[in-house]
Amino acid sequence: MSRLKYILAIALPLLAGSVLSAQVTSGERDKYTLLTMPFNMRQLTLYKGQLAVNAGYKFAVRSQQFDSNGDKQILTNSGTGSVYHYYFADIRYGITDFLEIGAETNFIRHGMRDQTTTYVSATATGTQSVTVNKLSEVKGLGDILLLFTIRPPMQYKWFDLSATGGMFLPSSNYQPAKPQDNITNIAAANSYLINSYNKYTNGYGVPVYMISGSAKAVINKITFAADFTYKTPMHEGKNIRWIGTMTDKQFSYYDKTYQYLLSDEYSVNGAIHYQLTGWFDFYVNGFWQMTKGGWTEYYGNKYSNTRTSLLTLEPGFELQISPSLTIYQVAGFPLSGKSSDAPFYLFTTIRFSNFLFSK
């Protein structure tokens, strides 16, 4: 039944779009008018022949998280706060005024430090002390998302709808690299420091479907915008966990394979925009995301993935600095959630846009 929903969700808009878009031809356009179209007067997809390239950077401070009861835990109190750097790029092209295609990917760099643990054993013959610092790093290129977006073949005036379908394609081998542990003060027999360094990769590891729907309505300078996105994995995946052993202060490693099924992801955005001038749009967005379903294998048993949710308030703006260049800036303030990291972030995107074949 749920598969039927997917099919209907993607088939109906596609069917309408594919038929109707072929029947409508747009007239001659003034590309500068289209490139400088304010947000409240702009349709949800690119115009025919328009190319847009986005490059973004998100700086996030992971200083708190919400536990399974929804209570906020301050990570900096335990010295385990961290920051992460998220780089984003996409390219989109309007095939018609009603059909847009695109591709996007990302790169992430995130180091997470566990609380330092010291093990002490004091006996009549001496004291032994071992301190363990553990650093886990997530780094690497994300999946490549191929997508298309369609909208009804009608002139946009005050209301618009769009539907997006796409798939995340794994871009690399997602197995974590072998850990790099080392010992500081190795000559000391009874007191030494172990630095544990685990390296994980970015991405889902399996193909993931994505469908999305967006809507937009305008009253003068105020725009209400909302979208819903659903992601689900194509199939189960396999990965490995590394297990280290220290013998005579030398490390060796072996790995164990495990299976997993990614959780389904749901996200909703609801925003109010205000078009202050033709080149400046200010907005406040509420971003809610939830993961549900899926499982992960631990030691031969399959455990349900923990359900997570997060609500973030995102004030932001869109600033057009030339017909081809636009800057987007958004800040994220986590409000509530369960079993989820709750980072504060700043996300800056610059967009280059132009018409390839129009003079």
Place this chain on the structure above:
Amino acid sequence: MKHRYHAICMAMILLSFFSCKRNNYDLLDPSSAGVITLYTTADGLPGNEVRGIKLDSKNNLWFTFPGHGTATFNGNTWSSMSASPSHLLSDSVTVLDETGTGTMVIGTSEGLSILSAANVWSSVTDPVSGMNVSAIKVASNGWVWVGTQSQGFYLNKGSGFVKTLSNTYSNVNTIEEGLDGNIFLGTDSGIIKWNGTNYSYIKKADGLPAEKVSALRSDSRGRLWIGTDGGKTAAWLDTGGIHQLDLMAGTDSLSVKDIHEDRRGYIWFATSGNGLIIYDGIVPSSFKEFNGFPENSVNCIGEDKDGNLWFGLASKGVVKYTLPIGTK
């Protein structure tokens, strides 16, 4: 042409959704991980002192209770068995093991009680010198090794038990088979090794933490873990010789009662008075009363079909522990 292109694209996308492959599994609740459950006589155990734990081929867990016979747990209910009215030689049950044919070999202070897969009882005793059984190992070749206190060990190669006794190695505390098929018997005076042809001996002078070997366990990586009564280290034997591991228990005289490897590859040491010591391959850490374990004296460790660990305590019953899970 445009119609055809759109139709082909749409058909490919729809077909890809049909390729979603999901299997239905019985999933465990993540909140059940890392949880300790204590069972006592109030839950149906015949006693609160547990000496041995063994998972049989039918996925029942067997527990031995000195003075109170045995009990089994099928995942839901406990059932117990004592010398009366069963055919156990004695209620003083120490250890047990299962043969390849499903026969349970149960060690008591009076000898062996044997329960076949067809529920037929038999027994093995030594009317001359007595047979206080302290260790049983059914080897991969089907031979049954039985260790005793003060009477050495017995070996049944299929044609009956034959006793081997030397004064030096009269107390056999534990028996284990290595991955290479060698048999190791832990005694009060070191380890006896049987390589299929000859016996050889490993003593404290060879690197054992103490003379009295109280626990032996082979792990999945070919190491034979050695626990002793005395000393502050454990040791493991591999092709590179004997290696020492400081268990960091805060004592120079540790009494290791049992050793077990869990599904993560972590090594667990049950100790008398120092709780459990968990070795993750890097640093040993303690699990005892101060951080939530019910008792500091643990006699034995077993594992059920789901990978849960079971600990037999010296006086407070049985603990089930579900391994914790990570976040990734």
